[in-house]
Amino acid sequence: MEPTPWDPEGATWVLDADGDLADGSAAVGLDVRNYYKALVAARCLDVRLSRMNLPMFASSAGEEAPLCATALVARDEDWIYPGVRDIAVSLTRGLGPDELARRVMSDGPGRVGQAALRIASPTAALGMHLAIAAGHAHGQRLAGTHAVTFALLGEGTTTAGVFHETLVAAAARDLPLVLVCRSQLWPSGAPAEAGLVGDSVADRARGCGIWERRVDGADPIAVWAATAVAAARARDGKGPSLVEVATTQLIHDPPAHRDPLERLRRHLDRTGQWTSTYQDVIEAEIRGQLDRAFAYGTEVA
Amino acid sequence: MEPTPWDPEGATWVLDADGDLADGSAAVGLDVRNYYKALVAARCLDVRLSRMNLPMFASSAGEEAPLCATALVARDEDWIYPGVRDIAVSLTRGLGPDELARRVMSDGPGRVGQAALRIASPTAALGMHLAIAAGHAHGQRLAGTHAVTFALLGEGTTTAGVFHETLVAAAARDLPLVLVCRSQLWPSGAPAEAGLVGDSVADRARGCGIWERRVDGADPIAVWAATAVAAARARDGKGPSLVEVATTQLIHDPPAHRDPLERLRRHLDRTGQWTSTYQDVIEAEIRGQLDRAFAYGTEVA
Amino acid sequence: MNVTESMSLALADLLRDDPRRVLLGEDVVTGGMLGWSRAAADDEALRPRLVPLPLLPVSLPAHAGGLALAGLRPIVLLSTAFALLEGLAGLREIGLWAGRSGGERTAPVLFVAPCGAGFGLGDESVEALESVLARLHGLQVYSVGRAEDAVARLVGAATFEHAEDPTVLLVPRMVLAAAAPDDASNAGSLAATSRVREGRTLTVFTWGEALEPVLAACDDGALDATVVEIGRLAPLDRDAIVEAARDTGRVAIVHAGSVGHGLGAEIAALVAEHALYYLDAPVLRVGGDDGVHAAADELRSLPAQGRIAAALGELANP
Amino acid sequence: MNVTESMSLALADLLRDDPRRVLLGEDVVTGGMLGWSRAAADDEALRPRLVPLPLLPVSLPAHAGGLALAGLRPIVLLSTAFALLEGLAGLREIGLWAGRSGGERTAPVLFVAPCGAGFGLGDESVEALESVLARLHGLQVYSVGRAEDAVARLVGAATFEHAEDPTVLLVPRMVLAAAAPDDASNAGSLAATSRVREGRTLTVFTWGEALEPVLAACDDGALDATVVEIGRLAPLDRDAIVEAARDTGRVAIVHAGSVGHGLGAEIAALVAEHALYYLDAPVLRVGGDDGVHAAADELRSLPAQGRIAAALGELANP
Numbered sequence A, B: 001m002e003p004t005p006w007d008p009e010g011a012t013w014v015l016d017a018d019g020d021l022a023d024g025s026a027a028v029g030l031d032v033r034n035y036y037k038a039l040v041a042a043r044c045l046d047v048r049l050s051r052m053n054l055p056m057f058a059s060s061a062g063e064e065a066p067l068c069a070t071a072l073v074a075r076d077e078d079w080i081y082p083g084v085r086d087i088a089v090s091l092t093r094g095l096g097p098d099e100l101a102r103r104v105m106s107d108g109p110g111r112v113g114q115a116a117l118r119i120a121s122p123t124a125a126l127g128m129h130l131a132i133a134a135g136h137a138h139g140q141r142l143a144g145t146h147a148v149t150f151a152l153l154g155e156g157t158t159t160a161g162v163f164h165e166t167l168v169a170a171a172a173r174d175l176p177l178v179l180v181c182r183s184q185l186w187p188s189g190a191p192a193e194a195g196l197v198g199d200s201v202a203d204r205a206r207g208c209g210i211w212e213r214r215v216d217g218a219d220p221i222a223v224w225a226a227t228a229v230a231a232a233r234a235r236d237g238k239g240p241s242l243v244e245v246a247t248t249q250l251i252h253d254p255p256a257h258r259d260p261l262e263r264l265r266r267h268l269d270r271t272g273q274w275t276s277t278y279q280d281v282i283e284a285e286i287r288g289q290l291d292r293a294f295a296y297g298t299e300v301a
Numbered sequence C, D: 001m002n003v004t005e006s007m008s009l010a011l012a013d014l015l016r017d018d019p020r021r022v023l024l025g026e027d028v029v030t031g032g033m034l035g036w037s038r039a040a041a042d043d044e045a046l047r048p049r050l051v052p053l054p055l056l057p058v059s060l061p062a063h064a065g066g067l068a069l070a071g072l073r074p075i076v077l078l079s080t081a082f083a084l085l086e087g088l089a090g091l092r093e094i095g096l097w098a099g100r101s102g103g104e105r106t107a108p109v110l111f112v113a114p115c116g117a118g119f120g121l122g123d124e125s126v127e128a129l130e131s132v133l134a135r136l137h138g139l140q141v142y143s144v145g146r147a148e149d150a151v152a153r154l155v156g157a158a159t160f161e162h163a164e165d166p167t168v169l170l171v172p173r174m175v176l177a178a179a180a181p182d183d184a185s186n187a188g189s190l191a192a193t194s195r196v197r198e199g200r201t202l203t204v205f206t207w208g209e210a211l212e213p214v215l216a217a218c219d220d221g222a223l224d225a226t227v228v229e230i231g232r233l234a235p236l237d238r239d240a241i242v243e244a245a246r247d248t249g250r251v252a253i254v255h256a257g258s259v260g261h262g263l264g265a266e267i268a269a270l271v272a273e274h275a276l277y278y279l280d281a282p283v284l285r286v287g288g289d290d291g292v293h294a295a296a297d298e299l300r301s302l303p304a305q306g307r308i309a310a311a312l313g314e315l316a317n318p
């Protein structure tokens, strides 16, 4: 397939625009249908939240792959430090819709952490969760465990000093830290706040001696594979990594192949794993759960 | 000449260990004898200060080249933001020994700024002077002047978040900012605080899209030449730069060719511009000035 | 027109009045998160003076200080006052420039920052940081209490009426949400304190979003109360505060945010030091609830009007 | 043996007592800038628990908080208390963990920080930041007043005697320079307030390096004064403070650093709120001179004994 102006430069993919898997080994160990269900659930949650007129809420539609992939790759003993827009991590990791709705109504959609699930609360100071995550990974390493700490961020946060100090600490002490960065693509020119300096975020991480991959966020399998490799490295004591995921926000109205759900759906369809009935069933299930949860949440709030 | 284990890797030089100039064009526009005098004065000042048992004072012997070169390259209309150990910048830029001594006695050797000479005061917060310098360069650019802002730092400061934010701001707005970084070499292994991550500081700056050069600090001509090119670029609107200067502190007792004064002395000697009488005269002059200044300063303090 | 819109127009005028002024802030070229730079962005002639930057939480105040040292008059439109905590070390630095030996220079930067409850954000956005800012040297801190004063305070602060020091103007989100009265004046006005109500039984010191509920409580309770708005939070006008306390001998301090170690502590201390012999009752501090407040509970960071009324009533009629 | 050496021995023992403890700090593997980790560095068995890091001014407190969340008990040896200002946003964050919904976790980190005049550094090193730290939620702040208490406070703080919250122990440089008395106890002790002298005419609240000159001034002037050392600066022990103020009716607050918006303001406010009817004289605050102090003038940041004596004398005998 010809790349369109919507496709990122220098980003790895394994699933082409039509959903053909170029490299089957990338999906080894991945339950693709389960992943697809998680992506659909994340999208349904985003749609639900978008309707609620929450203060400062911004849709994550189109950016679900790194959120769901991180939650799927992380093991029970690992910790995840999401950013304020990464609520889908909690849903995929198992925070029940009722509890999730309760927290959204009380704390806001950006403040959904749950110690029991080893999901940390985001911080008020931009990117400060990355520094706490680095310390957490440091503690895991000093304790001699093989646990990994994951932290999520957006490209705008990479200009903050604390992001740099996190890279430095991780590199200096070989920490089992996996940074997953959503780098939004700007079809009509990036604002200054996107912080595009140098060639890419991954490139800057490499400058600090950190292992990195830059993958296409419209390809959920590539995102999962890169995250899985990064986590395996960390678990094996090989140190920190940064997975940069080039994402297209659906609010920009991109062509369908830029939507990670549609891309994975095409793949399932081609491999005989998808029907419209299947789609209806999984959507109905999650929508029903969310509707009940938020209806109740709204009542008690 | 064979490099010794004391010589930095990947750092440019033009003056070899014996003082032979490999590339004459590097020194075009440089008054080498004047530069040598400035280096000698800086060393004499360092020796004077080292004897005074000042709190937290650390000798800069061996690291004078970037300090003197910056002061010589900067024009009157430019501003210089030195770090706390860069007092020689002020001496070379023309802060009189009497005023300098007065300020050392009142504020300490790290806090010698002088607005009239366009030398800023260092900041208490590590590396915060870099952020102010970036803002200053930004103001110069917005005002449409061709003035340049120079800021000095050590490699330890490059791990601080504010260093990163400075690179980002400079790159994002194409600021006329020249960063001059002393990267100390550690003959018997660097401490964690040296912040050696990635290949070099210059490499990390390049990752942010910033023009950089890494030069050998034992070669004063290479240091001057790189700084002059960086300043010319900034003046021409070509944006920010970072000059990384790999320095050897004389407290580590390196071979003589690692001493920038000795290296330049050999060059002057070879080209018939140095005699021991000349040395005695310039040393006597600056020593006399400093002795008088500090004797008086001590009296009034 | 709401307060944000009138401030936006005033900011555009400020740019027109002095070519040294520039606007910094998140999304400043497209109007900014709150819309403060919208009017300037709509005027092609002003657009070059909207200065976009990446997100620089640590260095933004210091960067703005550098712009000022280079001769500009930067106005930094923050998305939240909390950003000043992230850049506090740099803010402290630029406050010190004037006091450094080696030649005095000041850094006339204005930071305009929304603060407090009102947008349903909770957490850090409702944290009252006045006392932290007031502890820094060389900083001027102002606050807006009533919608009709917002533009006058903005203009006064941006013209550095009092001193060419780094200046912070805190604008409560509750005030931003209000309608801008038609009769508001655009002339700058930065009184350190204003006696907005006169009475003989008690003196209430207040500022920010607490001013309106205090006035309402006094009116509703028909209290014979002097209400002093503290417009300048730092440096405090000690003499005016002490005099107003002595006038009635009963002092209450009412403000948003928790009271412990807040700015009200310094006001109470000034009263205890300089007006003690005039006091007929213990000094009273009324603020919001302690602790971090979740988004849904953010109004707990404000002293409710009922609580204010009860407290002032008891102070007036013990 | 000086205080630093005795603290160094105590720190090594603390590592031996609990394998979860680790030491962080600049040059920690070679003893640290002040020598606090020297004894630990001399013991091969402890060396793996000396954790070197690059300079991370923004993120060090947050990083240490992360270590604590992972189950360790980090002790961060700062080279100056001012570093807490550079990392304030992160420090605030780890103080909030316990208060967040979603499951309570605390971050038991101890920061040990030299503060104030004594080393001839001036400027930021002599800035008193207690009131800024006290304004943050969920933080415990302790201070050392006398050399003989240094080790006991350190041990008490490192064992989180009071609460498993992030804790700051401020150690005045004037105290560090003193000799460690032989009879000092190593048992942890973290009293929020200690009445170190009893008297009936006036009550002096003081802490840190001001304690010794206050005691000397009381003795020299033969003042009938109660002296209360505030050992825990945050949270303050309100009841103990109010009771001590009521006992005599004359209150002075003496501390290093400038008084305006300092920690003494909160103490004065508590007295004005809860002990007003017992007061016979205005509350008095005595501190160092205002402003930034150059290295050569750094002692101006301390209240001189003569000035303390004069002020207390006048309060006692008006």
Ligand SMILES: Cc1ncc(C[n+]2csc(CCOP(=O)(O)OP(=O)(O)O)c2C)c(N)n1
Pocket (backbone or CB within 6 Å): A058, A084, A085, A124, A125, A126, A153, A154, A155, A156, A157, A158, A182, A184, C026, C055, C056, C057, C079, C083, C086
């Ligand atoms: C100093 C500071 N400025 C602005 C904000 C508001 N803010 C919170 S998240 C965010 C966006 C950061 O961009 P990015 O990391 O790319 O996240 P995304 O684009 O996914 O929202 C901003 C501007 C803040 N929290 N702190």
Ligand SMILES: Cc1ncc(C[n+]2csc(CCOP(=O)(O)OP(=O)(O)O)c2C)c(N)n1
Pocket (backbone or CB within 6 Å): B058, B084, B085, B124, B125, B126, B153, B154, B155, B156, B157, B158, B182, B184, D026, D055, D056, D057, D079, D083, D086
């Ligand atoms: C947060 C913080 N930690 C430590 C210090 C003390 N400090 C001041 S300068 C400096 C050295 C920084 O290293 P570098 O920039 O390489 O300078 P140099 O080696 O030339 O002294 C240190 C540790 C500080 N100012 N702030």
Ligand SMILES: [Mg+2]
Pocket (backbone or CB within 6 Å): A154, A155, A156, A182, A184, A194
């Ligand atoms: Mg983004």
Ligand SMILES: [Mg+2]
Pocket (backbone or CB within 6 Å): B154, B155, B156, B182, B184, B194
């Ligand atoms: Mg260094």
